[in-house]
Amino acid sequence: MSDTFVIVGGDAAGMSAASKAKRENPEMDVIVFEKGEWVSYAACGMPYYVKGAVENLSDLVTVTPEQFRDERDIDLRTGHEVVEINPGAETVTVEGGSERVEQSYDHLLVGTGATAVEPPFDGLGLDGVFTIHDLPEAEAIEDYVTEYSPDSAAIVGGGYVGIEMAEALSERGLDVSLYETLPHVLQPFGDTLADVVEEHLQTQGVDLHLDTAVSGFDGREAVEHVVLEDNAHAADIAIVGVGVTPNTGLAAQAGIELGDTGAIATDEYGRTNYENVYAAGDCAEARHVVTGEPAHVPLALTANRAGRAIGQTVTGDPEPVGGTAGTAIVKAFELGAARTGIVDEERARAVGFDPVSVSISAPSRAHYYPDGEELTVTLLADCESELVLGGTVVGREGAKRIDTIAMALTAGLTVSELRDSDLAYAPPFSPVWDPVLTAAKVLDGKLGES
Amino acid sequence: MSDTFVIVGGDAAGMSAASKAKRENPEMDVIVFEKGEWVSYAACGMPYYVKGAVENLSDLVTVTPEQFRDERDIDLRTGHEVVEINPGAETVTVEGGSERVEQSYDHLLVGTGATAVEPPFDGLGLDGVFTIHDLPEAEAIEDYVTEYSPDSAAIVGGGYVGIEMAEALSERGLDVSLYETLPHVLQPFGDTLADVVEEHLQTQGVDLHLDTAVSGFDGREAVEHVVLEDNAHAADIAIVGVGVTPNTGLAAQAGIELGDTGAIATDEYGRTNYENVYAAGDCAEARHVVTGEPAHVPLALTANRAGRAIGQTVTGDPEPVGGTAGTAIVKAFELGAARTGIVDEERARAVGFDPVSVSISAPSRAHYYPDGEELTVTLLADCESELVLGGTVVGREGAKRIDTIAMALTAGLTVSELRDSDLAYAPPFSPVWDPVLTAAKVLDGKLGES
Numbered sequence: 043m044s045d046t047f048v049i050v051g052g053d054a055a056g057m058s059a060a061s062k063a064k065r066e067n068p069e070m071d072v073i074v075f076e077k078g079e080w081v082s083y084a085a086c087g088m089p090y091y092v093k094g095a096v097e098n099l100s101d102l103v104t105v106t107p108e109q110f111r112d113e114r115d116i117d118l119r120t121g122h123e124v125v126e127i128n129p130g131a132e133t134v135t136v137e138g139g140s141e142r143v144e145q146s147y148d149h150l151l152v153g154t155g156a157t158a159v160e161p162p163f164d165g166l167g168l169d170g171v172f173t174i175h176d177l178p179e180a181e182a183i184e185d186y187v188t189e190y191s192p193d194s195a196a197i198v199g200g201g202y203v204g205i206e207m208a209e210a211l212s213e214r215g216l217d218v219s220l221y222e223t224l225p226h227v228l229q230p231f232g233d234t235l236a237d238v239v240e241e242h243l244q245t246q247g248v249d250l251h252l253d254t255a256v257s258g259f260d261g262r263e264a265v266e267h268v269v270l271e272d273n274a275h276a277a278d279i280a281i282v283g284v285g286v287t288p289n290t291g292l293a294a295q296a297g298i299e300l301g302d303t304g305a306i307a308t309d310e311y312g313r314t315n316y317e318n319v320y321a322a323g324d325c326a327e328a329r330h331v332v333t334g335e336p337a338h339v340p341l342a343l344t345a346n347r348a349g350r351a352i353g354q355t356v357t358g359d360p361e362p363v364g365g366t367a368g369t370a371i372v373k374a375f376e377l378g379a380a381r382t383g384i385v386d387e388e389r390a391r392a393v394g395f396d397p398v399s400v401s402i403s404a405p406s407r408a409h410y411y412p413d414g415e416e417l418t419v420t421l422l423a424d425c426e427s428e429l430v431l432g433g434t435v436v437g438r439e440g441a442k443r444i445d446t447i448a449m450a451l452t453a454g455l456t457v458s459e460l461r462d463s464d465l466a467y468a469p470p471f472s473p474v475w476d477p478v479l480t481a482a483k484v485l486d487g488k489l490g491e492s
Numbered sequence: 493m494s495d496t497f498v499i500v501g502g503d504a505a506g507m508s509a510a511s512k513a514k515r516e517n518p519e520m521d522v523i524v525f526e527k528g529e530w531v532s533y534a535a536c537g538m539p540y541y542v543k544g545a546v547e548n549l550s551d552l553v554t555v556t557p558e559q560f561r562d563e564r565d566i567d568l569r570t571g572h573e574v575v576e577i578n579p580g581a582e583t584v585t586v587e588g589g590s591e592r593v594e595q596s597y598d599h600l601l602v603g604t605g606a607t608a609v610e611p612p613f614d615g616l617g618l619d620g621v622f623t624i625h626d627l628p629e630a631e632a633i634e635d636y637v638t639e640y641s642p643d644s645a646a647i648v649g650g651g652y653v654g655i656e657m658a659e660a661l662s663e664r665g666l667d668v669s670l671y672e673t674l675p676h677v678l679q680p681f682g683d684t685l686a687d688v689v690e691e692h693l694q695t696q697g698v699d700l701h702l703d704t705a706v707s708g709f710d711g712r713e714a715v716e717h718v719v720l721e722d723n724a725h726a727a728d729i730a731i732v733g734v735g736v737t738p739n740t741g742l743a744a745q746a747g748i749e750l751g752d753t754g755a756i757a758t759d760e761y762g763r764t765n766y767e768n769v770y771a772a773g774d775c776a777e778a779r780h781v782v783t784g785e786p787a788h789v790p791l792a793l794t795a796n797r798a799g800r801a802i803g804q805t806v807t808g809d810p811e812p813v814g815g816t817a818g819t820a821i822v823k824a825f826e827l828g829a830a831r832t833g834i835v836d837e838e839r840a841r842a843v844g845f846d847p848v849s850v851s852i853s854a855p856s857r858a859h860y861y862p863d864g865e866e867l868t869v870t871l872l873a874d875c876e877s878e879l880v881l882g883g884t885v886v887g888r889e890g891a892k893r894i895d896t897i898a899m900a901l902t903a904g905l906t907v908s909e910l911r912d913s914d915l916a917y918a919p920p921f922s923p924v925w926d927p928v929l930t931a932a933k934v935l936d937g938k939l940g941e942s
Binding site: 368 | 504534536537540545546551552554652781791792793794796797812814815816817818819820821822823828830832858859860861862890891892893894895896898899900902903904905909912913914915916917918919920921922924925926929
C-alpha cells in the first residue's frame with residue numbers, strides 16, 4: 043500500500059519536502075497544490091532582478107514545474123488552491139480550473155508561506171505603489187521602472203527588503219528616500235550595526251528618514267507623493283516593505299493550533315496538533331536554538347531544512363526539523379550586514395538572561411595586506427553561564443564571519459571557548475586574531491571583571 | 493615583592509606573553525631576550541613583501557621594540573642571546589654585546605621558535621639560493637630580484653611557503669618552476685584540495701614538478717641550475733621551503749622534555765616538566781582538539797594565544813593555552829585553500845577513527861547571482877560517533893568558510909548537528925544551503941547508509 047503525502051504550497055518548504063519524500067520512497071504518492079504558477083523560486087533574488095544583476099525572472103527558479111513532474115515524479119498541480127483542510131476526514135478541498143475536489147491524505151504538510159504586510163495606508167491602490175513578495179510583483183516593478191523611468195523612489199520600511207530595494211533602485215538611477223518608523227533600520231540587527239549601515243546608506247545617496255511615520259501616498263492615477271505626518275515628499279514609485287505575516291487562515295480554520303508568535307505551532311519534527319499534519323516554512327514556528335522557545339523567523343534555509351526533514355519523516359524515518367538561530371545576512375550597497383542569535387541586551391533580559399556585550403572594530407585582513415576593510419563585530423553573552431547568545435558583523439568584506447558566531451551559539455560554547463577556537467589565518471584572509479576572536483577576547487575580559 | 497618573568501625569544505608567543513603579563517600585573521619585571529633585532533613581526537607577510545604587495549619590511553612589524561619598551565614597560569633586550577637555561581638555579585645565561593650575564597627568573601617562557609629546514613642539498617651556499625624564515629632573508633630575496641632581475645625561479649617544496657613564493661615571484665615577472673618530492677602539493681591539505689590547487693598553479697603558468705626529488709643546485713658564484721636525479725633545469729634564483737623544525741636545543745640541554753613530535757612537551761597551561769618553565773609557539777607542542785594528542789603545528793594564532801595565556805598564568809590567574817585544530821588557509825594565486833582537523837582517511841585511521849568522507853562542489857553565491865565561484869568542500873567524520881573530524885575548502889572566494897568546520901570540530905558536533913546549523917544566507921553571499929552545509933548533508937546521507 044502506498045501512502046499519499048499532500049502538500050499545500052509549492053515553495054521552499056513544500057518542494058523540499060516533496061523532493062525528499064520521493065527520494066526516500068519512490069512509491070509514495072506526493073501531490074503538491076500550488077495556487078500560483080511559480081514554484082520553488084528564490085524570493086530573496088527579486089531585488090537583484092529589479093536591480094538588473096539578474097537578467098531573467100526565470101533565473102530565480104531553481105527547479106521548474108516540468109522538472110518536478112518529469113524528473114522527480116511529483117504530482118505538482120499549479121493553479122490549484124486548497125480552500126479547506128479537513129483533519130477529521132483526512133482530506134483537503136481543492137479548487138483548480140473549474141473543479142472542486144476532495145483529496146485524501148495520509149500525511150499533510152501546510153507550507154502556505156507568508157504575505158507582505160499591507161499597512162492601513164491611503165493610496166495603496168495607486169499605480170506605482172508596490173509590495174514585493176512574489177515574482178509577478180517583482181516583474182511589475184521592473185516593468186514600471188523600465189516603462190516610466192521614474193526619477194524618485196520612496197521605500198517604506200528599513201528591513202532587508204527595503205534596503206535591498208534601495209540599492210536596486212539607486213542602481214537603476216533613481217533618487218531613493220527610505221522611511222522607517224523606528225529610530226533605526228534593520229531593527230533585528232541591533233543599534234551598533236544599524237549605525238554603520240545608516241551612515242553607509244547616506245554615503246550612497248539614500249535620503250534616510252528615521253523615526254518617520256508614513257501615512258500613505260497621493261497622486262491622481264499614479265503615485266506622486268509619499269505622505270508623512272506633516273508634509274509630503276515627491277515619489278514616482280513607492281515600495282512598501284514593512285514585514286511579512288504568516289498565512290495561517292487555512293490552518294486556523296481547520297483547528298490547527300497557532301503559537302504565540304501567530305505562526306503555526308509545531309514540535310521538533312514539524313508536527314502540528316494533528317499527528318499527521320505538519321507545517322513548515324514562513325507559515326510555521328521553529329525552535330530558537332538560544333532560547334529554546336518557539337520563534338517565527340521566516341527565512342529560506344529554515345524552510346528548506348524543515349521541509350526536507352518532514353519529507354523524510356513521512357516516509358517512516360523521523361528526522362527533527364532543526365532549530366533557528368535567526369541567522370541572517372543582507373547586502374546594503376557595498377556593505378554586508380549580518381546577525382545571529384540574540385543581539386540586544388533588552389531582548390536577552392526579556393528571555394531571562396543577564397547579558398553583557400561588546401562591540402569592536404578590526405580589519406578584515408592583516409593590517410599590512412592591501413584592500414582590507416574594517417569589520418565591526420558585536421558579541422553578546424550571558425554573565426552567569428558565559429554562553430554566547432548572539433552577535434552581529436558588518437563591513438565591506440567578511441560579514442559571512444557571522445557563521446562562526448552562529449556555530450558558537452548552536453554548539454552552546456562559552457565566550458572563552460569561542461575565543462580559543464582555532465580559526466584560519468593568513469594575511470590575505472584575516473588578522474592573526476580573526477575579528478570574531480578579538481570580540482570574544484574583549485568580551486571574555488569584560489566577563490572576568492563582572 | 494615583584495616577580496621576574498623572563499622570556500626567551502621576542503616573536504609571537506614571547507611578546508604576547510610579555511604584553512599580557514604586564515597588563516595583568518604592571519609590577520612584574522618582564523624581561524625579553526631576543527637574539528635578533530626584529531621582534532613581533534609577521535613572518536606570514538614576507539611573501540607579500542617579495543611580491544610587492546607590502547611596500548616596506550617595517551610594515552610587517554606589529555609593535556616596534558620602542559613601543560614595547562616605552563608604552564608597555566617591557567624590558568626588551570634585542571641582540572641578546574640566551575645560551576643556557578639553568579632550571580636548578582632558576583637562571584638563564586645571556587650573551588649580549590660583549591657581556592655574558594646570569595639572569596634569575598621566577599617564571600620562564602621558552603619561545604625560541606622554529607627554523608627553516610635546510611635539506612642536505614649541494615650548492616645551498618650559492619648566491620641566489622634562499623630559505624625564507626625571517627625578515628633579513630625576505631629582504632635579501634627582494635634585493636636579489638631587484639638587483640639581478642632573474643628570469644627563472646626554482647621553488648623547492650610545495651607547502652604554503654613554496655606556493656606563496658611561487659605567486660610572489662610570478663608577480664615579479666619570473667618564470668616559476670615548483671618541485672615537490674611528494675605526489676601532491678600542500679600535503680597537509682589532502683589530495684582533493686591539492687588537485688584543485690595544482691590545476692590552478694598550472695593555469696597560472698607555474699611549471700609544476702610533482703614526485704620530483706631535488707638534489708641541489710649548481711652554478712659558479714650564483715645558482716644557475718636546480719639539479720634533479722637525472723637532469724637539471726635552469727634557475728636564476730632558488731627558494732627552499734621544505735618545512736620548519738622547532739628550535740629545541742637550548743631547552744633539551746637544560747633537561748626540558750621534548751615530545752614525540754620533536755617539539756617541547758607542554759601541559760594544558762603551556763608548562764614544561766619544570767613547574768615554572770613554560771614553552772609556547774613554534775618550538776612547542778599543543779593539544780590537538782580532535783585527537784586530544786600533542787601536536788606540533790607551528791602557526792601564528794596558536795603561538796599568540798598560548799603566549800597570551802601564559803602571560804596571564806604567571807600573574808597568578810591560570811589560563812589554559814587552548815588547543816589547535818591545525819586550521820590553516822593559504823592564498824595560491826587566485827585561490828583560497830583551507831584545512832582544519834583531520835583531512836585524510838589514512839591519518840584518521842592511524843589515530844583510531846573509522847573515517848568516512850565526501851567531497852562536493854557548490855557555488856559560493858546563489859546560482860543566479862553574478863560573480864559566484866565554485867567552492868570544493870571535503871568533510872571527514874567518524875562512522876561510529878558521527879563526529880566531524882576535519883575538512884577542506886578551496887575556491888576563488890569563500891575559503892574562510894573553513895572556520896565553520898573548525899567550529900564544528902572544536903565544539904564536538906556530529907555531522908547532522910553541523911548540517912542543522914543555522915548559517916547566513918542571502919544571494920550575494922551564499923546559496924540557501926551554504927556549501928559547508930551541503931557537504932554535511934551529503935556526508936550525513938553516507939553515514940546513514942553505512
